[in-house]
Amino acid sequence: MPRLSAGQRHRVSFSLNGRPVAGEAEPRLLLSDFLRGVLGATGTHVGCEHGVCGACTVQIDGVPARACLTLAVQAEGADIRTVEGLAPAPGRLSVLQESFREHHALQCGFCTPGILMSLDAFLRQRPDASEAELRYMLSGHLCRCTGYVPIMRAALAARDRLREEPNA
Amino acid sequence: MKPAPFDYVRASDGAEVLDVLHRQGADARILAGGQSLLPMLNMRLARPAVLVDIMHVPSLQSIADDGTALRIGAAVRQAELEARPDLARRQKLLAAALPWIGHAQTRSRGTVCGSVAHADPSAELPLLLVALGGTVHLRSRRRHRAVEAGAFFTGMMATDRADDELIEAVSIPTARPGAGYAFREIGRRHGDFAIVACAAVVENGRARLGIGGVADRPVAQDMPGPDDEALDEALDAFAWALEARDDLHATARYRRELVRRLGRATIEEAARCRA
Numbered sequence: 212m213p214r215l216s217a218g219q220r221h222r223v224s225f226s227l228n229g230r231p232v233a234g235e236a237e238p239r240l241l242l243s244d245f246l247r248g249v250l251g252a253t254g255t256h257v258g259c260e261h262g263v264c265g266a267c268t269v270q271i272d273g274v275p276a277r278a279c280l281t282l283a284v285q286a287e288g289a290d291i292r293t294v295e296g297l298a299p300a301p302g303r304l305s306v307l308q309e310s311f312r313e314h315h316a317l318q319c320g321f322c323t324p325g326i327l328m329s330l331d332a333f334l335r336q337r338p339d340a341s342e343a344e345l346r347y348m349l350s351g352h353l354c355r356c357t358g359y360v361p362i363m364r365a366a367l368a369a370r371d372r373l374r375e376e377p378n379a
Numbered sequence: 380m381k382p383a384p385f386d387y388v389r390a391s392d393g394a395e396v397l398d399v400l401h402r403q404g405a406d407a408r409i410l411a412g413g414q415s416l417l418p419m420l421n422m423r424l425a426r427p428a429v430l431v432d433i434m435h436v437p438s439l440q441s442i443a444d445d446g447t448a449l450r451i452g453a454a455v456r457q458a459e460l461e462a463r464p465d466l467a468r469r470q471k472l473l474a475a476a477l478p479w480i481g482h483a484q485t486r487s488r489g490t491v492c493g494s495v496a497h498a499d500p501s502a503e504l505p506l507l508l509v510a511l512g513g514t515v516h517l518r519s520r521r522r523h524r525a526v527e528a529g530a531f532f533t534g535m536m537a538t539d540r541a542d543d544e545l546i547e548a549v550s551i552p553t554a555r556p557g558a559g560y561a562f563r564e565i566g567r568r569h570g571d572f573a574i575v576a577c578a579a580v581v582e583n584g585r586a587r588l589g590i591g592g593v594a595d596r597p598v599a600q601d602m603p604g605p606d607d608e609a610l611d612e613a614l615d616a617f618a619w620a621l622e623a624r625d626d627l628h629a630t631a632r633y634r635r636e637l638v639r640r641l642g643r644a645t646i647e648e649a650a651r652c653r654a
Contacts, residue, residue, distance in 0.1 A: 351484040
């Protein structure tokens with residue numbers, strides 16, 4: 212049984228956006244801080260640190276989850292996807308990201324990475340998601356700028372576009 | 380908002396889990412999905428010396444349906460239960476209440492047994508367990524025992540679990556033919572803690588109503604049926620017996636009124652939904 216001691220750093224490795232990564236973490240280090248502080252992947256934002264605001268939402272093995280409620284050591288061997296993995300190529304945005312840009316679905320942008328990771332997973336799982344279902348998914352995120360209306364508009368537009376071109 | 384230091388043990392079988400609990404008791408905490416424990420650690424409301432991760436223990440990962448109850452292992456995530464295609468048919472109350480637990484982004488990792496262990500008085504799963512008369516299965520190196528849900532929750536985030544015991548599973552009774560089930564909840568926003576949550580079972584003209592979010596633990600009581608004129612009086616007595624308190628989210632008076640009105644509406648819905 213592996214026992215990792217407090218106060219010492221231990222090697223943690225997983226797949227980040229399709230690439231193997233590794234770093235050193237104390238058992239108490241949160242996945243959100245491991246991503247940002249150890250791996251330098253600062254796209255994932257840290258808000259409330261108790262699972263309420265949704266800013267730190269990433270995909271763990273394909274499903275959205277709070278990075279602030281996950282220890283880095285729990286992510287050993289997992290498939291982690293973050294906002295850095297959404298764009299298909301440098302200089303190109305994903306359909307969902309492009310839709311956010313087009314519909315002004317962000318102002319300060321702090322909540323955006325988490326919302327994108329939730330919606331990206333949900334639209335993949337439920338390409339025919341209704342407006343009510345998308346709204347329900349969005350209830351796991353706080354945005355203090357937009358009033359959510361443009362976010363919903365962007366989510367619906369992205370859904371429609373992805374339905375027409377699922378591989379876009 | 381960072382946890383205090385702790386050792387981390389990734390257990391690969393049940394015996395390892397029980398060994399750590401046996402040796403370290405109250406200094407050890409079980410880490411399952413972490414969706415209740417990690418906020419406590421981040422806010423340093425809990426400072427355990429060691430966390431035992433049980434999510435890699437194969438014997439804790441299954442859901443067994445024996446025809447009268449779903450036995451849900453300690454490592455079963457809420458999302459996994461929610462995704463069972465036959466859930467609404469086997470126990471409508473579970474299908475109705477699961478979407479109210481936290482958010483999809485926390486149910487993806489949070490476990491059923493973890494919510495029961497945390498015993499938040501406004502939590503949905505402890506309420507369901509009490510309303511349906513479920514069972515909590517506890518195991519330590521000393522013994523194995525099954526505790527009725529009504530006796531398991533002993534107060535605000537307090538349970539009958541001893542420091543060396545693991546909740547290895549909970550049993551949630553499945554729907555009985557002829558019985559109706561309904562769940563309703565009032566909160567400020569979806570995903571917030573319940574101000575009042577109601578779970579009702581109606582069978583043979585009688586009702587059983589469980590209330591969460593009011594007392595220091597979920598409480599269920601037998602009630603007259605929806606067509607019985609004694610129901611209003613029984614609801615009123617129940618509302619007072621729960622000793623509601625004022626807090627940031629609602630007054631005690633508002634909570635009592637919700638027990639009366641939402642309680643009745645939930646019982647009526649359960650009666651309409653009889654299988």
